Amino acid sequence: MLVRDYARANKAALVHIAKCIVVIVLAATMLEAFVFNFNFFSSAGYNTINLSSKLDLQETGTALEPEYRLTEVDHVIEFSNLNTEVRNLRLDFDFEQPAQALQVKIQFTDEAHHTYFDSTEYTVGVPTTIVSTFVGQSEYINLNTTGLVDNLRIEIVGDDVQYPILLSGVYVNAHHPFDFNTTRYLVTLGILALICVFRPKSSIYRCFIVERPRRSKVIIVATVVIEVYLMATFLLLGSNLVGVATPTYNYGSWDGVSIVNTFEVGGDNAQQYAELAKSMAKGQLYLEEEPPQWLQDMADPYDKGARDEAQKVTGEPYLFDVAYHDGHYYVYFGVVPVLLFYLPFFLVTGANFPTAIGVLAACIAFVLGCSALLDRFARYHFKRVSLGLYLLLQIPLVFCCGVLYLLKFPTFYSLPIMLGLAFSVWGLYFWMRGRTSASPCPWYLAGSLCMVLVAGCRPQLLAFSLLAFPLFWRLFITKRHLFTPRGAREFACLIAPYLVVAAGLMWYNWARFGSPTNFGANYNLTVNDMTKRGFSFGRLAPAFFAYFLQPPSASGVFPFIQPAPFDTTYMGQTIKEVTFGGILACLPILWILPFSKRILRMRIAQRSTRTIAGVILVLLSAGVLVALLDAQMAGILQRYYADFSFMFLAAAVLLAFIVNENLDQESVTRNLLMKVLIVLVALSVLYSLLVCFVPETGWFSDIYPWAYQEIIETAQFWT
Incomplete structure (x- = not known):
């Protein structure tokens, strides 16, 4: 009965949703069938030529199904006097042989080149391509020739090749098979659904969190479930680290x-x-x-x-x-x-705990805590936050803060950072609950316990504890609540976990190193002498540029993002691993930060309290401090971005809430800003996702390059 009554009351909305779903499914199906499979249609009229009979290789197999062996000595195939158009090339490798990704160098002569050509100072020759013996789609290679091709040369290059390689045949002008890629289809469905949901005129921007708490909570929970599923799937993809x-x-x-x-x-x-x-x-x-x-x-x-x-x-x-x-x-x-x-x-x-599962558990806790904390701010500190704006800002807050990179490498290096972030957001949430609760002591105890446990995970993230000043200064100091019996008890609940856990950690450090404040990092057997590293102002400028201002380095090949170059005038040892650009340059959602002063003035003029303004200022200051401390203590590493990126993203989200609060919902200015915000969020999330698929040492792409090639073929459907 309840379902029937709900359906009757919301018939128009349900019909609209059904129509949107149908359109999205049809659009995704059309894209997959006709756009992503355009090679199938473009090659349908080709006259396929089987060149297998011209192979000068050792033969195996049977007379009906011959196979040819490429060996360490004989791994070059050359065809002469073809005198035909060559649109594509198919290297049909035996699927049952051990899987590997082969680097294939192709050269040809045609009407524009009477000799084999290669890269010169002013030109780029035919690039080496990767063919996986495990991925059938990679066996089809489109060639851009001019007129008739005379000679064709195919060579297996590279040092890490397992010979012999079994080849079933070589074909030119092959018919590209139709490939309905389920993963690509689902990704397309998801992208189209996001476009539909977050389009500027979507009704999701007219559903306000304060006015419709039940509906908004259901949708937020559903969003979090999807995010957790996607993150778990990505972590499990790198099975070599699980x-x-x-x-x-x-x-x-x-x-x-x-x-x-x-x-x-x-x-x-x-x-x-x-x-x-x-x-x-x-x-x-x-x-x-x-x-x-x-x-x-x-x-x-x-x-x-x-x-x-x-x-x-x-x-x-x-x-x-x-x-x-x-x-x-x-x-x-x-x-x-x-x-x-x-x-x-x-x-x-009696077994070793799998670190990756700990990273995943901490990640789930972080996403839940982050969403709950943002919901708390949206419901109790702002009145006009729509569900659409909440979700539009929650997504980059979760996906762009460096967490995805920790999931890419779910090692014991990532676990303390991930767990520290999870404790931090939950600690802030419990503090926020305590500020509006009639019985705040349990919330304060839980919040402070979470916040101080960060010291036993990632001490740098203790910077989040500085948020206690803007959150509690007015209550305990300005209003002198601290000097009342109840206020003293509440303050004791805030402080007690810090004292207890700090005492335990100090004992732990003293028992190991004879010093209550020495965590042992300076005794690390690493690439430099940490006992003599010290503090150097010369390290600050390169680190600030790399962490904040370095533009992304891009190419035209998936995943398009490349490691950023690094040069420095610091005439000493710099600890530096691969990074992919500074957050202020690569995350456009943060471009709201230069307007912080003007936006905060709007908030201060609107409210008599300055809690939110104080929170934003502490987040920005602490973010810069943590980044520079990381550079001084350890160096410039991509995983360290997670130490401070969340602080800047959280500040940007709160600033966006303030702007939204001060604009008329139907004004032209607000509509324009929403469109701009959608673009900034989309670019930020896209960058963060692409970084996840950059091939790196030790990741899935390095251990299973033949399987990683399937991801490339899925994305680069036009090759």
Whole structure:
């Protein structure tokens, strides 16, 4: 009855939604069938020529189904006197052979080139292409020739090739098969659905969160579920870093008995947390592995060059990127992930906890907490936030803050950062709940506990605790609530978790290194001597440029984003890994920040309290501080963007809320700003997603290049 009554009351809306769904499905189907498969239609009239009989290679197989062997000695195929048009080339590799991605160099002579041509100072020759023996679509290579082709040369190049390679045949002007790619179809459906939902005239912008709390909460929850599903899918894509095996996932590491089992990934260096859990189970705080005697005898064990020379002489390896102190190895990363995941898992199962699952769990907690926190601000500090504006800003807040890169590499490096972010957003949410609750003490206790546990994950993220000043200054200081019995109790609830957890962490540090404030990072056996790194003003300018201002580097090949170049005038050692541009240049949603002063004036003139203005100022100041501290303490690394990006994005979201609050809903200015905001969000999310698919050492593209090629073929449908 309830469903029937609801349908009758909302018949027009439901009919409109049904029509939109039909249009989206039809549009996606048409795009997949006719646009993304245009190679099928363009090659339908080709006159296919089988060149297999002209192959001068060793033959295997049968007379009816011959196969040809490409070997380390004989891996060049050449055809002469073809005298025909060549529109495309098909290299038909045997699908049953071991999968690999082959670099294929193609050269030809035609009416514009009477000799084979290659790249010169002023021209670019035929680029080397990748053909996967596992991906059929990659076997079809479109060629741009001029007139009749006379000679054709095909060579397998590259050093990392597993010979022999079995080739079933070579064809020119082959008919490209029709390929209805389900993944691409679903992605297209999703993009079209987003365009429909967030178009400027969508009714979602007329559904206000305060006025329709139930409907908005249902849609927000549904959005979060979809986001979590997409993030989990992306993390599980990089199966080489997951460490979980089932009969259908990571089958090669499945034990053949369990429904699911864990296994070690990432090498010895990646097991630090697991090894610490084993040590803690035995009542000790250092790792069980004994450092080699030569390391213990060194005058300066933190000099990497000296360590490497000693290792060459003795042949005894040492553990890299662990803290070394007083003859023992220690883990300098925050201890909270061990206590939360690894130690309980080891005590129950006797196995190592899979780090990637911890990263995923922390990511889910972050998305939930981030959405709840944003909802809290939208409902209780602003009156005119629509569901459309909320979702439009929630998406970049979640996807553009560096979390996706942590999911790309779900290692023990990413786990403390991800968990620190999760604790931070939940801590802020609990604080916000306490500010409006009749019984705030439990909320304050929970919030402060979350906030201080950050110190045991990623100490840099303690900068979020500075938000306590704008959130509680007016209540406890200006109104002198602190000096009342109730206020004193509430303040004690805010402070107590900090004191207790800080005491525990200080004891932990003292027990290991003899200092309550030393977390051990300066004892790290890494690429530079952390005990002598110190503070240098010369590092600040390059770091600020790389973290904030570096423009993205792009190419015309998927995933289009490339590692950004890095040059510096700092005449010392700079710790630098691959990065992809500064957040202010690459995330257009942050282009609202230069207008912060003018927007904050609007808020201050509108409200007698300055809580939101204070929050924004602290977020921006803390973000710059954390980024520069990261550069001073450790260097310039892509995963460190997650330490501060959320702060800037959160500030941008609050600024957008303020602007929205001060504009008439039907004004031309607001409509224009919404259109601009949609474009800025779309570009920011697109950049963040593309970075996820840039091939990098150790990721899916490096370990399974033959499977990564399928992603490329899905995106570059025109090749």
